[in-house]
Amino acid sequence: MAKGIKILTEHINTPGIETFEVYKKSGGYAAVEKVIKKMTPEEVVEEVKKSGVRGRGGAGFPMGMKWSFLAKPEGVPRYLVCNADESEPGTFKDHFLMKSIPHLLIEGMIVSSFALGAHKSFIYVRGELMYVIRILEKAIEEAKAAGYLGKNILGSGYDLELVVQPGGGAYICGEETALLESLEGKRGNPRNKPPFPAVKGLYQSPTVVNNVESIANTPWIINNGGDAYAALGIGRSTGTKLISASGHIKNPGVYEIELGLPVEEFLYSDEFLGGIRDGHHLKAVVAGGSSVPILPANLFLKTANGEDRLMSYESLSDGGFASGTMLGSGGFIAMDETTCIVRNTWNFSRFYHHESCGQCSPCREGTGWMEKVLHRIEHGHGNMRDIDLLVDVAKKIEGNTICPLGDAAAWPVASAIRHFRDEFEWHVKYPKEATMKGAVYVKEEVLV
Amino acid sequence: MDTPQLIKVTIDGQEVHVPVGTTIMEAARQIGPDVAPPAMCYYKPLKGSGGKCRACLVKVSQGSEKDPRPMPKLVASCITGAQDGMVVENFTSPEVVEARKGVVEFLLLNHPLDCPVCDQAGECHLQDFAFENGVGTTRYEEERRTFEPENLGDNIQLHMNRCVLCYRCVYTADQITDKRVHGVMYRGDHAEISTYINNVIENDFSGNVIDVCPVGALTDKTYRFKSRVWFSKPVDAHRDCDKCCGKVNLWYKGDEVIRVTARKNQWGEVEDFICNSCRFDSKKTADWVIEGPTKVKRASVISANKYPKNEIKKPAFALDYAAHNFKKINDDRPYYKNLKEVKGSEDYKALMEQNAEFFPKETSKK
Incomplete structure (x- = not known):
């Protein structure tokens, strides 16, 4: 397969791609015609399973497997819900995809709904993105007018209604069961699992919740076959991935990369990020959105065994949490030596404190506690024992909560202390220097 | 042949046979209070409760007979169904004990610890839970979170600062009464039980939120500051009531009924919910048929002064030990x-003199 293949962003620069005509002309809606006219739902699920595409929302669970878990009792409706509540700091790929090429998501929704036998599907969009909701609604109207949506699609007898639902702007509603609660019109609290949404989801019916990017991949998989998709990428990380890159790099933005691309090439080649801004050095990287562990530059470019790291699920998590991280949702944040890790960690922690739903006690109380302690250290009132306290609190939150928000709040703190402990200690030992404007502790050997 | 519906669960080394669909918590409760995990939010009579406080976390070291893999994380026993051949570690697992210490610490972080003036003290689940599973100190140095006081009407007193957000009162209002006017507002550590807007909780069964509350967040306004729990004497009584079962506990102080509550089982759960006219309006002995004194667990602080003298065994060794150590105290501090x-x-x-405004003059003291 040719290098630099684009699946999602192939036509993204075509003028007028957000309109139905231009999208159709550039090969759009071919997948809908193919599945409706030539394929059965089971065949579609089989193709997706073959492709090995993994959930792009962060957890990386194989999408075909998720689809095959869907319970199919008689007489009960099934639902497909698209999770477009992207609010992880550092991640903005779904936003970009939806506003630039809305019909790709609509097409993916039709294909996926057909495969799952859903007659009513939802796109739950983050409430802040009102203009994207209008773009999506316009796209749905156009698709309806062309007969690709609504009753009796393309004369096949298959009905599908697509609903765009704005969220209230809560990070927690990106968790699938909280999203379903919110969609039902309730308070967005995550549910206890089991039962999983595949058995009892929206309105107590079997439901599949998928990320925007995952769903947007399905048309290509149908058009080109699951095997073609599986040929892309490396190992169990098949296909391409959108990476939203931000921070101290020359070319921030959304990039589509084939999984397995060496990290070094992604970071330094002019085709992608173009390297760190002039005169500065890379200090640390958050590879997959704020909730994954932060890594120092040297560990990010090479694994603990000295191998080159690749942009893939396996390579990034190589070494576990001791020396690895996660691909997560692809929110790539690069930091140079002017970044204070303590301040950065405090900022992340403040976010999770603000976004905790307050349902289960470790997360409700622990996130606030960590934020306050980090605030104290950052502002020069810290104590040596506070550093160990943070590690202990993070350990007691992690894994003991209802939903993964507790883990997401604990990992950045635990990893920052694991890799940058001396920076925390410097803040405690020299509060005057540490609170001076622009003062940053730099250890030369981590820089690259 | 065994009845096929029963499954075998091992909790802390003790086996129990329970029907399919039983949770680990219920199975442990069948064995007895020694192995039952603590619960702050789970409440059996209320559907959907549980899973929130994480006090009942247990370790599943064998998933089931068919799939003996252990579960990767600690699970909340109140919402996790037991499987055939499951092996559960509760108080025997250091991991669980450590996690529970953490939960105690988290629950007490922003708790005002105003037990000396709290009406719930003595029958408070948080006191029991912290005493049995926690550590005696805190590592929290920050200011505690507080809430604006809110008036819920003449019968119910809300102290939001004490709340542990178990959601029990929300479920009670949903399932026992017709119309729920209170709920959880805001999110994170600012989530609070409140009404929209400054409403009053008023219906025939609203008083039950007091009984289900594990802490002193919702207390009886008509009983407020009347007595400590252990100074009053509980008595079983009943009456003909057209709204509820009419089976209650009367709490006496002298000859006066100072409080009426529903009867609770050994897990602190209400056996039958009672109506407001029983709870708030029938506070005369003449209203009730007395059945006899309520049995109080010996371990409970409420049992103080309620057992005849000849039944109380004084722990001689403890008294000796105390007397011995008392002599050692050096008061030359x-x-x-x-x-x-x-x-x-x-x-x-x-x-x-400099700060005279803060200190009343000694002469004004009598």
Whole structure:
């Protein structure tokens, strides 16, 4: 397969791609015609399973497997819900995809709904993105007018209604069961699992919740076959991935990369990020959105065994949490030596404190506690024992909560202390220097 | 042949046979209070409760007979179904004990610890839970979170600062009463039980939120500051009531009924919910048919002074130990020694004068 293949962003620069005509002309809606006219739902699920595409929302669970878990009792409706509540700091790929090429998501929704036998599907969009909701609604109207949506699609007898639902702007509603609660019109609290949404989801019916990017991949998989998709990428990380890159790099933005691309090439080649801004050095990287562990530059470019790291699920998590991280949702944040890790960690922690739903006690109380302690250290009132306290609190939150928000709040703190402990200690030992404007502790050997 | 519906669960080394669909918590409760995990939010009579406080976390070291893999994380026992052949570690697992210590610490972080003035003290689940599973100190140095007081009407007193957000009162209002006017507002550590807007909780069964509350967040306004729980004497009583079962506990102080509550089982769960006219309006002995004194667990603080003297065994070794150690206390503490010296010093007098507005003059004391 040719290098630099684009699946999602192939036509993204075509003028007028957000309109139905231009999208159709550039090969759009071919997948809908193919599945409706030539394929059965089971065949579609089989193709997706073959492709090995993994959930792009962060957890990386194989999408075909998720689809095959869907319970199919008689007489009960099934639902497909698209999770477009992207609010992880550092991640903005779904936003970009939806506003630039809305019909790709609509097409993916039709294909996926057909495969799952859903007659009513939802796109739950983050409430802040009102203009994207209008773009999506316009796209749905156009698709309806062309007969690709609504009753009796393309004369096949298959009905599908697509609903765009704005969220209230809560990070927690990106968790699938909280999203379903919110969609039902309730308070967005995550549910206890089991039962999983595949058995009892929206309105107590079997439901599949998928990320925007995952769903947007399905048309290509149908058009080109699951095997073609599986040929892309490396190992169990098949296909391409959108990476939203931000921070101290020359070319921030959304990039589509084939999984397995060496990290070094992604970071330094002019085709992608173009390297760190002039005169500065890379200090640390958050590879997959704020909730994954932060890594120092040297560990990010090479694994603990000295191998080159690749942009893939396996390579990034190589070494576990001791020396690895996660691909997560692809929110790539690069930091140079002017970044204070303590301040950065405090900022992340403040976010999770603000976004905790307050349902289960470790997360409700622990996130606030960590934020306050980090605030104290950052502002020069810290104590040596506070550093160990943070590690202990993070350990007691992690894994003991209802939903993964507790883990997401604990990992950045635990990893920052694991890799940058001396920076925390410097803040405690020299509060005057540490609170001076622009003062940053730099250890030369981590820089690259 | 065994009945096929029963499954075998091992909890802390003790086997129990329970029907399919039983949770680990219920299975453990069948064995007895020694292995039952603590619960702050789970409440059996309320559907959907549980999973929130994480006090009942247990370790599943064998998933089931068919799939003996252990579960990767600690699970909340109140919402996790038991499987055939499951092996559960509760108090025997150091991991669980450690996690529970963490939960106690988290729950007490922002708790005001105003037990000396709290009406719930003595029958408070948080007290029991913290005493049994926690550590005696806190590592929290920040200011505690507080809420604006809110008036819920003449019968129910809300102390939001004490709340642990178990959601029990929300479920009670949903499932026992017709119309729920209170709920959880805001999110994170600012989530609070409140009404929209400044509403009053008023219906025939609203008083039950007091009984289900594990802490002193919702207490009986008509009983407020009347007595400590252990000074009053519980008595089983019933009456003909057209709204509820009419089976209650009367709490006596002298000859006076100071409080009426529903009867609770050994897990602190209400056996039958009672109506407001039983709870708030029938506070005369003449309203009730007395059945006899309520059995109080010996371990409970409420049992103080309620057992005949000949039934109480004094722990002789403990008294000896205390007497022995008392003699060792050296009361030459420097503070007492120097107090007079300090008070006579010029510095002290100058300091007192400087801040005279904060100290009432000694002459005004009687």
